[in-house]
Amino acid sequence: MKDLSNKNMLHIIKDDMSYLQFRKLLEYPEIAHAYTVGLDNNFRTFINSGITSNYETGISNYKVLCNYLDINFNGCIRASLNHTSDIKIIDSNNNLPFFENDERRHDGIITNINGINLVTNSADCITLLLYDKEKGVIANIHSGWKGTYNRILENALRSMHEYYGCSYKDIMIFICPSIRECHFEVDSDVFEIFDKRFKKYPNIIRTRGNKWLIDTVLINKYMSLDLGVREDNIYDSEICTVCNKDEINSFRAHKANFGVNAAIIGMKGKVKCLKKN
16 A cells, blocks of 8 residues: 655554554654554444444454554543534543443543543544643544534643643644545535634635635644644644545545544553453
8 A cells, every 4th residue: 555654644554454653642652542544444333324333343453453552452432423522531530431422422532541542533534632741641532524613622622721731832733634625625504604713714715616625624723823732733644535545534535435544542551440342
């Protein structure tokens, strides 16, 4: 398969798994992370858009990935994705089994507990991995266009600040592969709400024929900077899932047959609060 490595990303290709890692995050040995690529591995373990998951295959793929990352599969928690702007804090009072879907849907998860590995899935939506090395806090955020519109990244950053005392200037943001402005084409209804809400941000929307192209990645960068995140603490993969549809699962490119990618981040260590699967 094509090597997707660039200045910010390192592409790891194994016999049965392929994933990307951020070069900057690899400087912190206490952090395990990956964003899976390759069409042969589908991490779907749920029902979405009428497609029934192959649960056993998905779980098997997660176990392989965790083995390569040298982390405990039983320490993984996946956000119960529903294109919300809600955040869940995983603290010592949460006794959650792997992939439990609680009643309150959430698309972002945050923790400071060693051994808990935060997981989200995507197939074009933006995934954002966050790390504050000063406070030892990580987050994994799924931000589709609805999540971006409703400022889920801002909610996550505020939660890290208010719950854990993180300083915005210390938080690093890692933007995984996603659909980019070159392919996020929308009609007037979506254009109008984005134009109204984010009008102050320059260069986020352009026209193409009778459609509009929206740069949701840039919007998330602007939101971060507004809160005080340092520009040099934002690391963008600069990889478009649609442009690289032969290498990465993409809803827009693959339509009804789309698979899902997995993003994972964890602080290495033993975990005692999760049930075994």
